[in-house]
Amino acid sequence: MNIDIKKIKSFNDESEIINKIIVGDCLEVMKKIKDNTFDIIFADPPYNMQLQNELYRPNNTKVDGVDDEWDKFNGFEHYDEFSKAWLREAKRVLKKNGTIWVIGSYHNIFRVGNIMQDMGYWILNDVHWIKSNPMPNFKGVRLTNASETLVWAVKDKKVKNYTFNYEEMKKHNYGKQMRNDWYFAICNGAERLKDEKGVKVHSTQKPLPLLERIVLASTKKGDLVFDPFGGTCTTGVAAYKHGRNFTMVEKDENYVDWALKRFKNFQNQLTGI
Amino acid sequence: MNIDIKKIKSFNDESEIINKIIVGDCLEVMKKIKDNTFDIIFADPPYNMQLQNELYRPNNTKVDGVDDEWDKFNGFEHYDEFSKAWLREAKRVLKKNGTIWVIGSYHNIFRVGNIMQDMGYWILNDVHWIKSNPMPNFKGVRLTNASETLVWAVKDKKVKNYTFNYEEMKKHNYGKQMRNDWYFAICNGAERLKDEKGVKVHSTQKPLPLLERIVLASTKKGDLVFDPFGGTCTTGVAAYKHGRNFTMVEKDENYVDWALKRFKNFQNQLTGI
DNA sequence: GTGTAGTTTGAATCCTACG
DNA sequence: GCGTAGGATTCAAACTACA
Numbered sequence: 001m002n003i004d005i006k007k008i009k010s011f012n013d014e015s016e017i018i019n020k021i022i023v024g025d026c027l028e029v030m031k032k033i034k035d036n037t038f039d040i041i042f043a044d045p046p047y048n049m050q051l052q053n054e055l056y057r058p059n060n061t062k063v064d065g066v067d068d069e070w071d072k073f074n075g076f077e078h079y080d081e082f083s084k085a086w087l088r089e090a091k092r093v094l095k096k097n098g099t100i101w102v103i104g105s106y107h108n109i110f111r112v113g114n115i116m117q118d119m120g121y122w123i124l125n126d127v128h129w130i131k132s133n134p135m136p137n138f139k140g141v142r143l144t145n146a147s148e149t150l151v152w153a154v155k156d157k158k159v160k161n162y163t164f165n166y167e168e169m170k171k172h173n174y175g176k177q178m179r180n181d182w183y184f185a186i187c188n189g190a191e192r193l194k195d196e197k198g199v200k201v202h203s204t205q206k207p208l209p210l211l212e213r214i215v216l217a218s219t220k221k222g223d224l225v226f227d228p229f230g231g232t233c234t235t236g237v238a239a240y241k242h243g244r245n246f247t248m249v250e251k252d253e254n255y256v257d258w259a260l261k262r263f264k265n266f267q268n269q270l271t272g273i
Numbered sequence: 274m275n276i277d278i279k280k281i282k283s284f285n286d287e288s289e290i291i292n293k294i295i296v297g298d299c300l301e302v303m304k305k306i307k308d309n310t311f312d313i314i315f316a317d318p319p320y321n322m323q324l325q326n327e328l329y330r331p332n333n334t335k336v337d338g339v340d341d342e343w344d345k346f347n348g349f350e351h352y353d354e355f356s357k358a359w360l361r362e363a364k365r366v367l368k369k370n371g372t373i374w375v376i377g378s379y380h381n382i383f384r385v386g387n388i389m390q391d392m393g394y395w396i397l398n399d400v401h402w403i404k405s406n407p408m409p410n411f412k413g414v415r416l417t418n419a420s421e422t423l424v425w426a427v428k429d430k431k432v433k434n435y436t437f438n439y440e441e442m443k444k445h446n447y448g449k450q451m452r453n454d455w456y457f458a459i460c461n462g463a464e465r466l467k468d469e470k471g472v473k474v475h476s477t478q479k480p481l482p483l484l485e486r487i488v489l490a491s492t493k494k495g496d497l498v499f500d501p502f503g504g505t506c507t508t509g510v511a512a513y514k515h516g517r518n519f520t521m522v523e524k525d526e527n528y529v530d531w532a533l534k535r536f537k538n539f540q541n542q543l544t545g546i
Numbered sequence: 547g548t549g550t551a552g553t554t555t556g557a558a559t560c561c562t563a564c565g
Numbered sequence: 566g567c568g569t570a571g572g573a574t575t576c577a578a579a580c581t582a583c584a
Contacts, residue, residue: 050559057555058574066557076390105557106399106424110390113383117349125416126379128401130454131556133577137450139560140439140574143398143425143490144452148557151379152416166413177410179417181403181454186556189579204557217416396559433561439574449576 005236005263007256017247018224021236021256026228026249030089037093038247039163039223041100042214042235044206045086046071047108048079057138066203070251076111083108083115086228091119091155093226099124099162099218102151103206109149121153124162127180129210134186152218163223168216178217184210193232193258201258202232211238219244233259237266278509278536280529290520291497294509294529299501299522303362310366311520312436312496314373315487315508317479318359319343321352321381330411339476343524349384356381356388359501364392364428366499372397372435372491375424376479382422394426397435398453402483405458425491436491445486457483466505466531474531475505484511492517506532510539 008022014032022029049071055063073079094100100121102112117123127150134146154162169178184207191208193201211234219225221243227235230248232255239246240263250256277292284295287305295302320339328336367373373394375385390396400423407419427435442451457480464481466474484507492498494516500508503521505528512519513536523529 047557048559049557051557052559055558055560056574061554063558063560064555065559071557105559106386106396107557107559109399110383110386110424113379114387117383123379125418126382126420126422127416128403128420128454130401130403131577133556133579134452135556135558136575136577137558137560138575140450141437141560142558143400143442144450144576145398145558145560146452146454147399147401149399149422151383164414169416177413177417179407179419181401181419185578188556188577192556192579200556430559 005240005260007260009253018245019236019240019247021230021233021248021250021259023251023253023256024249025251027085027089029249030086030093030228033093035092036095037224038226039095039098040214040219041090041094041098041226041228042211043086043090043100043102043227044204044229044231045083045102045104045108045112046073046229047105047204048073048076048111049105049107055138063135063138064203068203079108080111080115083112084119087112087115087119087121090226090228091121094155096155097159097162098155100153100155101214101218102153103129103148104151105145105148109151113151116151116153120156122155122157122159124152124154124164125180126151127182130181130183132183132185133188150214163218163220165217165220172213172216182210182213187234193262202255205232206234208234208238211235212241215239215242215244230259231255233262237262240266278513278533280533282526291518292509292513292520294503294506294521294523294532296524296526296529297522298524300358300362302522303359303366303501306366308365309368310497311499312368312371313487313492314363314367314371314499314501315484316359316363316373316375316500317477317502317504318356318375318377318381318385319502320378320477321349321384328411336408336411337473337476341476352381353384353388356385357392360385360388360392360394363499363501364394367428369428370432370435371428373426373428374487374491375426376402376421377424378418378421382424386424389424389426393429395428395430395432397425397427397437399424400453400455403454403456405456406461407459423487436493436496438490438493441489445489451490455483455486460507466535475528478505479507481507481511484508485514488512488515488517503532504528506535510535513539 011022051065129148131146187205187207215238225239225246227248230250236246281295402421404419460478460480488511496517498512498519500521503523509519509521
């Protein structure tokens with residue numbers, strides 16, 4: 001079996017999108033893509049965490065917070081502007097009966113949900129990813145923040161025949177219909193990509209089972225999945241694993257190169273190397 | 274023991290607010306209340322459900338959805354306007370170091386959260402009330418909507434010494450710090466108020482244990498709790514049960530009269546009648 | 547290899563009182 | 566407002582070290 005995944009460094013040919021990882025800004029790339037192209041979109045945009053100070057655990061070790069450049073915004077106005085821009089393009093490139101998933105935390109999800117509703121997206125569900133092993137609240141001043149929220153929506157109130165694999169979801173919930181509270185551990189251990197120094201490659205890598213559930217819930221085999229904030233390509237791996245195709249966009253070429261390594265490892269596993 | 278709860282039909286004397294249920298529009302009532310009055314606010318505003326058609330169960334019985342007049346808004350703009358108005362007043366009457374809780378579903382919580390952030394409220398947590406017994410999705414076209422979301426916030430980013438009873442919460446979570454996923458059954462059975470014909474008095478009565486947790490988490494004994502959408506006074510009952518005081522506002526006098534009955538029953542229980 | 551103890555770490559808007 | 570010193574504060578999972 002030969003997994004044919006390609007990195008595209010300068011994206012121009014809009015027909016070249018099947019199982020590609022495109023290096024570039026998602027907005028610029030989307031602008032080159034035709035209307036009604038993708039069956040579903042999964043988006044994990046920056047959360048705009050607004051971390052102020054350093055945080056130490058009770059044992060005085062420092063918490064490695066998300067301080068990446070890509071998560072820095074100059075207030076809600078700029079974050080909203082950014083969100084509106086990509087959500088508008090996302091709506092255009094999403095097929096008429098496609099669905100979109102967006103994940104976020106309380107820092108950004110109210111912005112995102114509000115904008116989506118204003119744009120005419122019609123929410124199907126909010127889904128709560130409940131973490132089995134979240135970081136505790138070390139100072140004891142709030143509740144443990146043990147969840148992230150996903151919004152699942154269609155382009156328009158009128159859309160009816162979107163894909164929802166009801167029976168497949170039932171199988172994953174002991175024969176009962178799947179609910180909107182989903183329980184997964186955070187991405188850790190062997191799954192978590194780390195460089196030669198043992199440093200995590202991406203500060204917010206999502207767990208593969210979460211993406212697999214999304215793929216299994218809302219796509220058919222052969223569907224084309226789009227992820228505008230591709231990161232290290234968890235979405236692509238989930239799609240590929242279940243016989244779906246994908247188009248990933250990611251600004252940071254380092255992430256993309258790691259994504260290619262993931263696929264190589266995946267291939268080696270399959271061929272028993 | 275004599276529980277002294279009073280209904281106030283025309284509210285004018287702003288000093289008369291301790292353990293009172295005020296009949297009236299929350300905005301008009303709040304305008305008569307001084308700045309920095311309440312220790313916490315709990316608000317369960319209309320959800321703006323936008324139900325389109327009638328919904329039937331598989332056995333052809335009709336689902337009694339929320340179609341009350343108080344939940345009718347003319348689009349998001351009107352809902353946002355309404356939300357801004359009461360949230361602005363709420364901020365004013367909340368004490369400097371007080372906290373506010375607002376509950377909602379995906380229909381309205383993104384509007385509410387967005388507005389709160391725009392107004393300078395600083396979110397402490399989003400809390401997911403996970404329902405043990407939600408209504409299934411009868412048509413099998415979405416995930417079971419098994420949750421509601423609460424936003425817990427302070428008036429301003431700079432507020433530090435708000436009340437959070439960390440150890441008390443720990444006691445309610447097997448000695449571990451309390452997380453933001455809360456598991457309660459929907460309000461049903463003996464707790465659910467029903468009239469002489471067996472029809473539920475209020476279409477969205479909240480479970481008492483949910484309100485008790487909020488009271489125990491974020492108030493001290495003797496604190497004054499405000500609820501602008503009082504309904505049948507679950508907030509007041511929770512406050513009273515734990516030695517806190519309350520001010521409730523409710524437009525519908527029928528709900529208020531039922532609230533008074535709740536307190537009378539509560540008193541009878543305590544005196545063994 | 548097996549079992550146990552110790553270590554590390556995770557999308558985090560994480561202190562308070564006093565001068 | 567600011568700066569600083571004092572003091573209280575963590576859970577689960579996966580990994581490593583070692584007997």
